[in-house]
Structures are given as structure tokens and as C-alpha cells.
Amino acid sequence: MQQDPTRENSIGYLVHEVARLMRRRFEEEGSSYGLTLPQWRALAEIYRSEGLAQVNLASALDVDQMTVSGIVSRLEKRGLIERYPDPNDSRAKLAKLTPVGVELVTRAKNVGRALYENALSGLSAAERDAMAAGLRCIRDNLNSMPALEKESA
Numbered sequence: 001m002q003q004d005p006t007r008e009n010s011i012g013y014l015v016h017e018v019a020r021l022m023r024r025r026f027e028e029e030g031s032s033y034g035l036t037l038p039q040w041r042a043l044a045e046i047y048r049s050e051g052l053a054q055v056n057l058a059s060a061l062d063v064d065q066m067t068v069s070g071i072v073s074r075l076e077k078r079g080l081i082e083r084y085p086d087p088n089d090s091r092a093k094l095a096k097l098t099p100v101g102v103e104l105v106t107r108a109k110n111v112g113r114a115l116y117e118n119a120l121s122g123l124s125a126a127e128r129d130a131m132a133a134g135l136r137c138i139r140d141n142l143n144s145m146p147a148l149e150k151e152s153a
Contacts, residue, residue, distance in 0.1 A: 015135070022119065029111045033104065034078075038063070040108055042071050043097065046081055047105045051094045053086060080104060 007013050027037045035043075038061065045060045046052050052060075058068040072095060075081045080101035086092035097105065120128060 011138075015138075018119075022115070025115055025119075026112065029115060030108070033108070035104075038067075038071055039075060042068070042075060043080060043101060043105050043108070046095050046097055047102070050096045052096075053089075053092050053094055055092070057095065075101070 023037055026040070030037060030040050041061055042057060045057055049056070049060075054068050054072060055065065057072070058065050061068060061071075063071075072081065072083065076083055079098055081095050081097055083093040083095050086094050123131070
């Protein structure tokens with residue numbers, strides 16, 4: 001099958017393909033730890049923001065409350081996180097990593113670093129900086145669009 005040169009030079013297509021492949025590779029690496037990518041992402045968010053409420057975690061992961069509840073329950077059953085009552089809201093639960101969870105996140109960060117370094121091999125520091133700057137610009141442009149424009153973009 002012949003590649004479409006227009007598609008191969010499309011930034012949108014390439015961003016989508018790179019993101020898809022990065023997710024797939026990280027999922028493959030993560031499966032050796034018995035975790036899904038959403039579980040990895042939840043652990044990383046809780047690591048960055050100890051005492052994170054599930055509603056905030058759902059927003060950070062861009063999933064609904066029921067989905068995050070299932071993810072958090074599975075992580076808690078594995079002893080990777082602990083949930084405790086929010087002192088400011090008796091209905092809410094906060095999450096923090098257990099020592100086992102911290103150890104796992106540390107290993108995951110190393111896996112992630114190795115994966116990114118492998119993916120970025122062959123690019124100079126200047127090329128990496130230029131790519132990051134371009135992607136930040138695209139992100140910022142999309143974030144500044146009114147809601148209706150975002151949906152059609």
C-alpha cells in the first residue's frame with residue numbers, strides 16, 4: 001500500500017500517530033507491571049498532587065467520575081494508593097500513594113524516560129526545543145479557541 005505524501009506531512013496526522021504509538025509502547029511496557037495506561041496516568045497524577053480528590057483526578061485524566069472510581073478502587077486493592085476522607089468535605093475522598101505505589105511510579109518514570117529518549121533519538125537538542133515550542137503553540141491556540149470552534153477543529 002502506497003503512503004499518501006500529503007498525509008505523511010500533515011502535522012495533525014503525525015501528532016495523532018505519534019501519540020497513538022507512544023500510548024501503545026507505554027501500555028506494552030506497563031503491562032509487565034500489571035497496570036493499564038489509565039492506571040499509570042492516575043498513579044502519576046496522584047504522585048504529582050498528593051491528596052488529590054477523585055473529582056480532580058477525573059478532570060486531570062479527562063474521564064468521568066465512574067471511570068476514575070473504578071481505576072482508584074483497583075489501585076487501592078493492589079495496595080498502591082490509600083484513600084482517606086477530605087477534611088474539608090465529608091463526602092469526598094482524597095488519594096495518596098503508598099510506599100509501594102511510590103516505588104512503582106519511580107520505576108514507571110524510568111520506563112517513560114527511556115521510551116521518550118528512544119523515540120526522540122536522532123533529534124538534536126535544537127530540533128527537540130523547536131518541536132516542543134511548536135506543539136506548545138498549537139496547544140495554546142487550541143485552548144484559546146471558543147468552545148464551538150474547538151468542537152469543529
